[in-house]
C-alpha cells in the first residue's frame with residue numbers, strides 16, 4: 218500500500234512520476250515510459266495542457282473524429298466528435314447522410330434560462346422573511362451590478378430572484394431561487410459569483426433589518442451554487458419525411474419500418490430499463506460534440522437525465538410519430554452550452570472544432586448538439602429494428618480486437634476482407650487470427 222504523502226501537489230511533474238513509480242509500480246520503467254510517451258514534444262503546448270487541471274502527469278488521448286453531411290436548418294456542417302467508442306461516429310455519419318437528402322434536420326432553441334440557488338436556514342415566520350425579501354430584492358440585484366455589467370451589455374444578466382420556502386421538506390430551509398441569461402457562456406462562474414454576492418448581501422441586510430428579532434436575524438447560508446438542472450435551457454430538433462421515403466428491407470416495407478421504429482421509441486417512453494440505454498445512445502452523440510467543443514459533459518449528462526425524469530419516471534428524450542403518412546422523429550433536451558469561457562478559447566483542438574462549425578454562438582451550438590443526439594439515436598434504432606446492433610457495432614469494433622491481438626498490417630488486411638462477408642464476433646476473430654498464424 219502506498220504511504221500517505223503530504224505536499225504531493227507541490228512536487229514537480231517529474232517528482233510526482235518518481236513517487237508513483239516507487240510506490241505503485243515497483244520502479245518498473247514501463248510505467249514511467251508510458252506516461253512520458255504521451256507528453257507532447259512541444260513544451261509550451263504540454264504546459265498548457267498540464268495547467269488545465271491539477272496533478273497532471275501525462276495526457277490521456279481520445280480520438281478527435283468528424284462526421285460530415287449534417288444538414289441543419291438548411292446549412293451543411295461537419296461535426297467534430299470526441300469519443301472512444303467504435304461505431305458512434307460511423308452511425309452519426311450514416312444518419313446524417315440519410316437525412317441530408319430528405320430535407321435535413323430542423324432545430325430550434327426554445328429557451329436559454331439558467332438557474333442558481335442560495336440555500337439558507339432561517340428561524341422565524343415566513344411572512345416576515347417575505348417582507349424582508351421584498352425590501353431587499355432591489356439591493357440584491359444592485360449588489361451584483363459590478364459582476365453583471367458586461368453580461369448585461371451582451372443581453373444577459375440576472376432575470377429573477379424568488380424567495381422559496383422548503384420548510385415542508387426540511388425545517389427552516391429556504392432558497393433564493395434565481396434565474397439568469399448568460400449569452401454565449403455556459404455561465405457557471407458568472408452565476409456562482411452572483412449567487413455568492415447575493416448570499417453576502419442577504420446576510421449584511423439582515424443584520425440591519427428592523428423587523429427581525431435576534432433569532433430571525435441569525436440567517437445561516439448553507440451554500441450558493443448554480444443548478445445543472447436547466448429545463449428552461451431547452452432545444453428541440455427533428456427530422457421528418459413521407460413514410461415511403463424510409464428504408465425498405467426485404468422483410469420490412471417502409472410502412473412496417475416506420476411502425477416498428479415508432480414502437481421502439483414508445484417502449485423507451487414507458488420502460489425505464491430501455492429508456493436508460495436509449496438515452497445512453499443519444500448521449501453517445503451529444504457527449505462527443507460536447508467534449509470536442511470543450512464543454513462540461515458532466516453538467517450536460519446530469520441535466521439531460523434529470524430532464525428525462527421530469528414527469529416522475531425516467532423516460533426517452535426522443536419521440537416519434539406517424540401522422541398522415543409523415544414520419545417525424547424529434548428530441549427535446551436541455552443543453553447549457555458555451556462557446557466562450559471554460560476551455561473554449563484555450564484548447565487548440567477545441568478552438569479548431571468551433572472553427573469547423575463556423576464559430577457558432579451558444580444557441581447554434583445547442584441546435585447542432587441536439588441534432589447529434591437525434592442522429593445517433595436514429596442510427597441506433599435503425600440497427601436495432603433491422604439487423605440488430607451487433608452487426609454494425611462489431612464491424613467497427615473489429616479493428617480494436619485486431620489491435621488487441623497485435624495483428625500485423627497483412628493480417629489486418631486479410632481479416633477485414635474475411636469479415637466483409639462474415640459476422641464479426643470476438644471468438645471468430647480470435648479463431649481466424651490463430652488460423653492465419655498457423656498457416
Ligand SMILES: CC(C)(COP(=O)([O-])OP(=O)([O-])OC[C@H]1O[C@@H](n2cnc3c(N)ncnc32)[C@H](O)[C@@H]1OP(=O)([O-])[O-])[C@@H](O)C(=O)NCCC(=O)NCCSC(=O)C[C@@](C)(O)CC(=O)[O-]
Nearest residue numbers: 304305307308310311314494495498596597600606609610
Ligand atoms: C456502424 C454502421 C454505421 C455501419 O453501417 P453500414 O450500413 O454497414 O455502413 P456502410 O459501410 O454501408 O456505410 C454507410 C455510411 O455509414 C457511415 N460509415 C460506415 N462505416 C464508417 C466508417 N468506418 N467510418 C466512418 N463512417 C462510416 C458513412 O457515412 C457511410 O457512408 P460513406 O462515408 O461511405 O459515404 C451502422 O451499422 C450503424 O449505424 N450502427 C449503429 C451503431 C451504434 O449505434 N453505435 C453506438 C454504440 S452501441 C451503443 O452504445 C448504444 C445503443 C445501441 O445501445 C443505444 C440503443 O440501444 O439505443
Ligand SMILES: NC(=O)C1=CN([C@@H]2O[C@H](COP(=O)(O)OP(=O)(O)OC[C@H]3O[C@@H](n4cnc5c(N)ncnc54)[C@H](O)[C@@H]3O)[C@@H](O)[C@H]2O)C=CC1
Nearest residue numbers: 371399400401402403404405406407513516555557558559
Ligand atoms: N456545476 C457546474 O456545472 C460547474 C461548472 N464549472 C465549470 O465552469 C466553466 C464554465 O463557466 P463559465 O462561467 O461559462 O466560463 P468562464 O467563467 O470561463 O467564462 C465565461 C465568461 O466569459 C465572459 N464572456 C465573454 N464573451 C462573452 C459572451 N459573448 N457571452 C457570455 N460571456 C462572455 C463573461 O465574463 C463570462 O462570465 C466550465 O469549465 C465548467 O466545467 C464550475 C463550477 C461548477
